[in-house]
Amino acid sequence: MKLDIVKNKIWFLCLSALLLLPGIVAMVYSSITYPTHTPLKVGIDYTGGTTLQYGIDSTTPNEKLGELRTKLEENGIDNPYLQVINVSADNQKEGLKSIISIRTKFIEEGSNITNQITEIMNKEYSSAELLQVSSVGPTLGSELFKNAVIALSLAILGIIFYLTVRFQFDYALAAILGLVHDVLFILGVFSIMGLVWDVQIDGLFITALLTVVGFSVHDTIVVFDRVRENLKYYSKKMTFGEIVNFSIHQTLARSINTSLTTVLTLLALYLFGGVTTRDFVLAMMLGIIIGTYSSIFFCASLVDMWREGAKKKQAA
Secondary structure, three states: OOOOOOOOHHHHHHHHHHHHHHHHHHHHHHHHHOOOOOOOOEOHHHHOEEEEEEEEOOOOOHHHHHHHHHHHHHOOOOOOEEEEEEOOHHHHHOOOOEEEEEEEEOOOOOOOHHHHHHHHHHHHOOOOEEEEEEEEOHHHHHHHHHHHHHHHHHHHHHHHHHHHHHOOHHHHHHHHHHHHHHHHHHHHHHHHHHHHHOOOEOHHHHHHHHHHHHHHHHHHHHHHHHHHHHHHHHOOOOOHHHHHHHHHHHHHHHHHHHHHHHHHHHHHHHHHOOHHHHHHHHHHHHHHHHHHHHHHHHHHHHHHHHHHHHHHHHHO
16 A cells, blocks of 8 residues: 555644754754854864874774773863874884874863873873874864855755756755755754763764755655656646655655665664764764655655645636
């Protein structure tokens, strides 16, 4: 039995509202309460921070990196971001096998925090040697955040222009609202996570968001292309709602299979890829899932609702 998506469009639109509302409330609350007045908790990439790099003479598994992060947090180092950097063959000959990069909030010159981190590293790795300290000031961090917002806005505007040229106005508007729907959902989830679990966004999050924007629109275009093609052949035999339903079921298996294989790959990365990329992978997974939902249920429901309203007005 095939699901009648058009018949149940009101339920799908209500489900979308329920998915978005908690996140929107969280973003408004965050904008009011955070010192930065941003809807999400931003990391040191955008507020300024310090990176310390330590060379060690052994390889470091992800489990060990997680333990080190916990010990740093227990000693008052707020939300450190850890990463292992592979070294060249020449450095390996000198006894240096890997570099551990630690990013934390901005450390002022002369502060004892650097010595504190070094002491913790020396306890965990007897051969740890501080190789480099680099800082991004709050002013530069603010500039990076502004540039990230501009990049996201330009990408969305470019997609809006393409959709407006490619499709009729109601199709384009539905695809644009689907795009906004997906972005708001991801932002809302990470806003809630920032309030509950102190999750901060960084440059990788913006990368994930831009990728999701492209994926979401791609899926919607596939559905709308099929609707437009079927209208040429079945407009006299079927109602617009029936054509939308027929078109969705033609593309449903393809959309789900494509999304499922991508999500399974990302799930493996989320479980075994380490803490440094976990939030990035989570944003990608959420985006692909919600993008698949919106292209099938949300955008198609909007187009049918508008066409049905226009038909009733014409009849009246």
